[in-house]
Amino acid sequence: MDDLRERCTISENSCLEAVSAASGTIKADIEDLFKRVENLKFSNERETELLTTFQASHTQVLLKVSTELGQIASRSQQQYDEKLERAQQVILDSLNFPGMRSRYDQVNDAEYKTFTWILNPPSDQELPCDSFIQWINSRAGENPIYWISGKPGSGKSTLMRYISETIGAEHLHEWSQGQEVLQAKFFSWNPGHGEEKSFHGILRSLLYQLLEIKRHLIQWVVTPERWRAALASHSRADDWGARSLRKAFDDFLSIQLSDAKILLFIDGLDEVYGDDERRQEVLDFVFAATQHDNIKICLSSRPWTMFEDAFETCARLRLEKLTQGDIEKYVFGKLKSDARFLQLCSYSTTNADQLMQDIAGRAEGVFLWIKLVVMEMLRRTRDGESICTLQKKLDGIPADLDLYFRRMLESIDPEYREEASTFLQLILQKSAVERYIAHRSGWTALSLSFAEEGDSRFALKPGYEFSALNMMDMEGWAFNLDQMKRRINSRCLGLLECHDQLDERFNRIYGPEVKFLHRSLADFLRTSTSTALLHQYTGGEYDVTSYEACVWGTLAFVFGRLDTDHLTFFPAVKSGLVPIELEPLHTLCEMISEELQPHDSVTYRFVKLIGSIVPLIEKNEALRHRLDMFSRRRHPLVDNILQWDMRVPPPIVVLGTQYHWKNVLLARLTSDIVRNGVGRPLLLFALGDPELTGFNQTIWDKRLWTMRFLLRLGANPNEVYKGTSVFCEIMIILSASNPVFWYQLELMRLLTSHGASESIPEECMIHTEERNMPVGFQANYTKTMSIGEFMKGKDQIQSRVTEADGSAYSCVEFLRVCKRYEDRELDELAALFVERREALSSKKSESAAKGRKRRETAGKGKSYVDIGGQQGRKRIKMGN
Secondary structure (H helix, E strand, C coil): CHHHHHHHHHHHHHHHHHHHHHCHHHHHHHHHHHHHHHHHCCCHHHHHHHHHHHHHHCHHHHHHHHHHHHHHHHHHHHHHHHHHHHHHHHHHHHHCCCCCCHHHHHCCCCCCCCCHHHCCCCCCCCCCCCCHHHHHCCCCCCCCEEEEECCCCCCHHHHHHHHHHHCCHHHHHHHHCCCEEEEEEEECCCCCCHHHHCHHHHHHHHHHHHHHHCHHHHHHHCCHHHHHHHHHCCCCCCCCCHHHHHHHHHHHHHHHCCCEEEEEEEECHHHCCCCHHHHHHHHHHHHHHCCCCCEEEEEEECCCHHHHHHCCCCEEEEHHHCCHHHHHHHHHHHHHCCHHHHHHHHHCCCCHHHHHHHHHHCCCCCHHHHHHHHHHHHHHHHCCCCHHHHHHHHHCCCCCHHHHHHHHHHCCCCCCHHHHHHHHHHHHCCCHHHHHCCCCCCCEHHHHHHHHHCCCCHHHCCCCCHHHCCCCCHHHHHHHHHHHHHHHHHHHCCCEEEECCCCHHHHHHHCCEEEECCHHHHHHHCCHHHHHHHHHHCCCCCCHHHHHHHHHHHHHHHHHCCCHHHHCCCCCCCCCCCCHHHHHHHHHHHHHHHCCCCCCHHHHHHHHHHHHHHHHHHHCHHHHHHHHCCCCCCCHHHHHHHCHHHCCCCHHHHHHHHHCCHHHHHHHCCHHHHHHCCCCCHHHHHHCCHHHHCCCHHHHHHHHHHHHHHHHCCCCCCCEECCEEHHHHHHHHHHCCCCCHHHHHHHHHHHHHCCCCCEEEHHHEEECCCCEEECCECCCCCECCCHHHHHHCHHHHHHHECCCCCCEEEHHHHHHHHCCCCHHHHHHHHHHHHHHHHHHHHHHHHHHHHHHHHHHHHHHHCCEEEECCCCCCEEEECCC
């Protein structure tokens, strides 16, 4: 209704303006016409004649007015549609997350016509499973779940991908009955990060895909508050909680299932991170969703007891019982497609077909085992082995996957074992860039390439040549990344795989992502015996944290000296995120705060490393110019860098404030630096951007510690910066971020106790005819721009900022109309200000009373009183 009212108002105003401006002549003629009709009282015939004459003489003007009105209506509709599309995209962006498709993209395609039987079952034999085609075409509400189970490595994910990509209208027509069938899928990945392996991620991914198809339903399935916020902002919406996701999903089903069918694929229930309670959440969701008619869900997992019990009465198949024919197709197809192996078969007296048959016969339904064996056979073929020797090697390969993995580790060339173990230990740990940069994935060919240095702290060694890594030569850079891919494959015997990133520009800079061949390999490497073997190869546990800090320090140096031409290789990022060229510096700064030991001398060596990078970036005009072009909401690190040339506070201190380096601040930050600083106040750097970090208890604890320390050193919360007070800007930033009630109220208490004004000054308001409001807000207090946008566009709206006239606006009421906090929280904040007023009043009263008492005491105790001036002062004895 609000949207409709807004559109009508825009159209009405535009129409009135157009008619008013269209023609002064037409207005005068109309008035003259009616005057003559009234005065002369023409007959009906004469009136008709006059009107016809008038119409003919003004046809062009009327046509012009009609055209302009049509254009205005069209523009109004277009503006509204654009606003609607932006709001829809804000919601979709809030559901999207890095890695949403990464596992799906990593799953191999079905090769050599394998798995065709699932959608086209053979007519001459009965498969030992429930028919998938019969299940998909069963009546609505009848057996809505199909469960695919199988051993680790049996090809469940490949089968799920094949079905989801291949199933079409010809398979669905009986069930769909002419209705649209919406499809969505999620492939869980246990070695992945966060949302890639969580129930929360499953909900976000499925809801994202369904709403992307039915964008017009977005405003009806999200809460009114979330939709209003999306309409008022171009930036990312609030994060989603599990409850809000479930409600949005249920609302979508309730609306959409009346005129469409929904088919969902969820791969890897066993990959969901956590205990059985977490996996039970997924099962509860599945069974709740299938209470709706017109929805079917295909699932896959290992045959764990909890899934066997849950899906006991559902349609199902056990994959390893069905894939012997597929395995034979794969073995024969893969080996015979290799030119060297074909040559070997041609000139060998030993039966090569028997070798291939033996390989397929020993698989026991495990495709991963087959893949590893075929890779080994091809590698040995390239090394000149005969068919007879290959047969002997096959006889020595264990059928158990874990034993095979161990055999492969032990067969790595002793010359390569240290480097291979380093790679595997690195991949076992989640990359820091995944922890600190939401839109980035993990280990890449580039970040692993430094392992050849041999020392995990290579960048801290005296005289280390940072400049040896030359990104200016992009051909040489590409060659080195390709060399690295070859090293990874040869050192680890195929246990690690390189996957190109979706964005080709990331590929050119970082190279492909490096991941485990299969989740079962990660499980194996985490066992105590495997860990001991890896540590044996590296002479103890590898220092992953120091290695990665050195990687990011080196890349910060390399990226920090690039010129304009080479900076164009970096893709732009969304508003508020870390620019790609600053990713290494940001990640290293976060690691110093979070992971490196605070009292360790190594930490100070990394801080010193950053200190050597600072002047490099300061002198790089091309980089600084590029950063200054971020005109909308900027990541705090961009603002940090752009004021380094001011020198007060020193750049290291500003970085330490933003990233909460406690010991650096204790050692280097002084009251003089705090009070005499120029540029963006340190309190704002300490706050950062809560909208980016969301609720993270560790970050909020550090944020509060840093702000307490700054306030103790004399930081002024009422300091005016770019036309607004620090406290006012902090309130605007908090009002635009995700509410974290306890921490934000604690921050308000902290600022209040150090003298923060309880009102927003007039000079920090935009004046309108209706009322005053904080900068960046409309008259209805909906947010029009982020604080970063306001700061960048301050000059453009300066004329709208009024002079201070002594009036002010209550900050508590400002937060109340923003509707970001509950009344009880705001009442508590208001009570803090009341307490402070009462304490100040009481303090003044006590001070006044003490003054009176001192004067009275002084008067009673004196025996003499001084009279006269400075020169002629006399002391007269006072009487009793």
